[in-house]
Amino acid sequence: MISPAARDALATWLDQQRALHGAAENTVTAYRGDVADFxxxxTSHKAQTQGLGALAQITISDMRAWMARTRGPNVGPRSMARKLSAVKAFYRWLxxxxxxEPTAVLSTRAPKFTKKLPRPLAVDAARAMIDCVELQSRHPWVAARDVAVLTLLWGCGLRISEALGLKGADAPLPDALRITGKGGKERVVPVLPAARAAVEDYLRACPYPRExxxxxxxxxxxxxxxxxxxxxxMSQARMQLGxxxxxxxxxxxxxxxxHLLDAGGDLRAIQELLGHASLSTTQAYTAVDTARLLEVYNRAHPKAG
Known part of the structure; x- marks a missing residue:
């Protein structure tokens, strides 16, 4: 079992992740499980309760044993990397x-894995998706609803949870929405006239009163x-559209x-609109290549002129 001192230290660290770093509850839950399992x-590996003193004595060999034991059919390289990241963060603080000196833990390398880049739709495909969704439902108000949701995803860059988290009080949509995203991070997102109109069409057709x-x-x-x-x-629509x-x-x-980047948008501004903490995440989202980044750089950098 985990020693009371280690358990208290873990609880204190998790509290700090919430209070100082704004970690979402799902993140805190994942951290708790990963570090507690470690x-x-x-405790089992060394056949003794791991008090704070014992935790300071963990070796590279111990870390390799943990990774070998943790890896399995249900824990791939990506999950293993996440677990190791949580353990390192806890150890750095502890x-x-x-x-x-936490070198043995912090120097442990995560297994390599290939990141799967998102696959954006072409402009024509995104338009076709919305048009197809509009024709699918037997209920006109449901069709209008689905069009409104997809228009918010494509036109405002909302996560599906953010779009579906909107309340009746948010309508009619303003020129800009204040969205609370992952980790409680707020951002302001401009609302296109097309998105505002789609939501209005849905509200007019919806049989339930807006509350x-x-x-x-x-x-x-x-x-x-x-x-x-x-x-x-969307699954039905993509089958019809191939x-x-x-x-x-x-x-x-x-x-x-x-599509914003292709139209000349600035990568840093798009990062803000998406609510990403890291610019590299935005780069992955846009699936841009190095040549495209250099093009933006050369056009925008003061020395480029």
Missing amino acids: LAFM AEREGF DTAPLFRAVRGGALGPRAISQV LPASATPHAMRHSFAT
Whole structure:
């Protein structure tokens, strides 16, 4: 079992992740599980409860044993890298607090894995997706609803959870929406006239009254619309259009970023619109190549003129 001192240290670290770094609850839960599993393994591996003193004595060999034990059919390189990242973050904090050298843990390398780049839709494909979705439902108001949701994903770069999290009080949509994204990070997103009009069309057709505290987008029976329903609608549409399985709701957000960049948008500004903490994440979203980045750089850098 994990020693009381180690358990208390983990709880304190998690509290700091919430308070100082704004970590989302899902992130905190993942951290707790990953680090607790690590501490439990070390207790078993060394056949003794891992107090704070023992934690300072962990070796590279111990780390290799943990990784060998953790890797398996259900834990691939990406998941292993995430677990190691959580353990390193905890150890970096613990070493600073307790005054020991964490080199053995921090020098452990994560397994290599190939990042899967998002696949944005072409402009014509994104338009065709929205047009096809509009024709699918037997209920005109549901068709208008689905068009409005996809237009927000593509036209404003919202995550599906952000679009479906809008409330009745958010309508009619303003010129700019204040969105709270991952980790509680706020951003301001301009609303295109087409997105505003699509939402208005939906509200006029919706049989349920708009209520300030109720979800803006309603399911057929009046409850909150879930992401699965939108995924299913897009799945049917992409089969009709012959689009790949990667044409998902999230791909509409990828497309927002790529199409803005293709039209001459600034990568840093697009980062702000998407709510990314890292510019490299935005670069992955837009699937831009080095040549495109150099083109933007050469056009925008003061020395380029």
